[in-house]
Amino acid sequence: MSIIIAIANQKGGVGKTTTAVNLAAALALKKKRTLLVDLDPQANTTLTFFPIEEISYSVYDALADHQVNLTEIIKPTSWANLCVVPSKIALAKLEATLVGQFDGPYRLKDALAACREDYDFIVIDCPPALGIITVNALVAATHLLVPIQAAYYAMEGTDDLLETLSRIRARPNPDLQLLGVVLTLYDKRTNLARDIQQQVRRVFGAKVFRTLIGKNVRLEESPAYKETIFTYAPDSSGAADYQNLAREVLQRV
Ligand SMILES: Nc1ncnc2c1ncn2[C@@H]1O[C@H](COP(=O)(O)OP(=O)(O)OP(=O)(O)O)[C@@H](O)[C@H]1O
Ligand SMILES: [Mg+2]
Secondary structure (H helix, E strand, O other): OOOEEEEEEOOOOOOHHHHHHHHHHHHHHHOEEEEEEOOOOHHHHHHOOOHHOOOOOOHHHHHHHHOHHHHOEEEOOOOOOOOEEOHHHHHHHHHHHHHHOOOHHHHHHHHOOOOOHHHHEEEOOOOOOHHHHHHHHHOOOEEEEEEOOOOOOOOOOOHHHHHHHHHHHHOOOOEEEEEEEEEEEEEOOHHHHHHHHHHHHHHHHHEEOOOEOOHHHHHHHHHHHHHHHHHHHOOOOHHHHHHHHHHHHHHHH
16 A cells, blocks of 8 residues: 655745655655655656656646546656656646536546555645645545744644645545644754744644754755755755654654
8 A cells, every 4th residue: 555645735935845855765765666746837846857848748637637647657767766747837727627527636546546556655746725736635645744844924824724634534535644744944043943843843742743854055956956865965964854754754654
């Protein structure tokens, strides 16, 4: 049984993509067969691995109609055990395409059915919104992982996300579990970060991962060189943080 982890938070720029890419890479390094699904029209995850010219079909084609199988658009990366389902700006049309379709929220779940047994982990990078794309991820997922940026207004929007989680659990996906909350962009030198950590731990308790993802410029640089943190800067604090997060994820699932 594969574990399907949706990385979601409708707040923008909180570290969803950085977490999806580097958690998936860390799991692949641990010899877990890993599929990284880019479900964001911004395609930041995709562009971490491939130049845009290399993307012909994208996840939109597999979700919008049944002409293209998801298995046909999976792209292997240069790293062992790590494949990617690429995205493109076309995915922004999905909302409109799925209006009135009775199976709209189930498209990703159905598309993954053909390949989910080929992977130990499927990691889904969601866009910063709670629309039909994120709903597709939550319906397909076994687990939700929420990155929260350790900054002012950190918890803004988490109520809406949790309400969406409970609505998805009530009907289409009762087995969906909150895997955990991870604090990102954490600056341990500041009192603010420490206060936010306390506040997040008060609300989410044991669901908050012990691992804190610190601010690390190497994490910001690596996508520009088409690398994950583990090849770009294997000795960086960012690499250590994502190794630790992967270890905790493996303990929890
Ligand atoms: N731990 C970190 N240290 C330093 N920079 C980081 C860290 N995590 C993320 N960043 C940078 O912060 C910015 C936002 O991160 P990221 O793209 O992962 O967020 P996101 O939640 O996916 O954003 P969006 O909502 O737009 O999809 C990026 O420039 C990224 O490189
Ligand atoms: Mg992103």
